[in-house]
Amino acid sequence: MELEFAKLHGLGNDFVVVDDRARAIELTGAQVRRLCDRHIGVGADGVILVRPSDDPACAAYMHYLNADGTLAQMCGNGVRCFAKYLVDRGIVPSDARELVAGTLSGPKPIGFEADGDGRLVRATVDMGAPTLDPAAVPVRAAANAVSAQGEEYVRDAPLASPWGTFRFTCVSMGNPHAVCFVDDWGALADELFADSSDKRLATFDVGRVGAFFEAHELFPEKANVEFATVGPQGLAMRVHERGCGETLACGTGACAVQVAASLTGRAGCENDVELRGGVLHIAWGDDGRVRMTGPAEESFAGRTVVA
Secondary structure, three states: OEEEEEEEEEOOEEEEEEEOOOOOOOOOHHHHHHHHOOOOOOOOOEEEEEEOOOOOOOOEEEEEEEOOOOEOOOOHHHHHHHHHHHHHOOOOOHHHOEEEEEOOOOOEEEEEEEOOOOOEEEEEEEEEOOEOOOOOOOOOOOOOEEOOOOOEEOOOEEEEEOOEEEEEEEEEOOOEEEEEEOOOHHHOOHHHEOOOOOOOHHHEOHHHHHHHHHOOOOOOOOOEEEEEEEEOOEEEEEEEEOOOEEEOOOHHHHHHHHHHHHHOOOOOOEEEEEEOOEEEEEEEOOOOOEEEEEEOEEEEEEEEEOO
């Protein structure tokens, strides 16, 4: 099968985007894995199929597949790239300034800015309200805290690992997240750093620890795992994404980190969140909804054969 595709990214979190408005494409897990392979395929963190939405309010439906071929409910950077694909190709007029994207986690209203050529450069996505109820995240742990709005949630729950205990606050942004704030990098095991004299977020072995907790028995649908710190410039994080490993950025992860920071009293409700690929601005509003603002770019377009 020959596919026409575009390669887009949000802060380095990259996607193969394919027009499937004819609903004619069904990719197997093996085909998705090959497309996302950075040696023998196009290379990406996931595949987005642009399909018609059954909801007339939505411009289109984003069918998102992780790099390992599994279906995902939502992707924050992916939905901005999805919006850019729609605007840049005239599926949504650039002067509309807003659209609604259909996703498995529900419709996502998006406001966007376009340049003089009518190409989307920046978008603000209404990600909706976070889900805190442990059963809905899902996480197999009892709630041990209550939010200011009266919602029970899992806060700084200790989980053992071969490298010691890590504490996680659990949030769903349409997909499950386990957020660990690290206050003392020096207290972590030496083997988790290439140089034990240089212990910090940038040198931490996110891949090894993240993979361990992603598949932890407490997360029945696995989890996206974030490690974060609070600093004078806002929040900083790295993420091991469910189904694809560490990525340069994760939109839903940045939202989950903001929510967890606010819930646990570590930060206010609006911050810049620094990721390896750049900065997203996240605001958890008084209306309970989380809004994410950031860029989207197209790298190239082409054709490829998928066996």
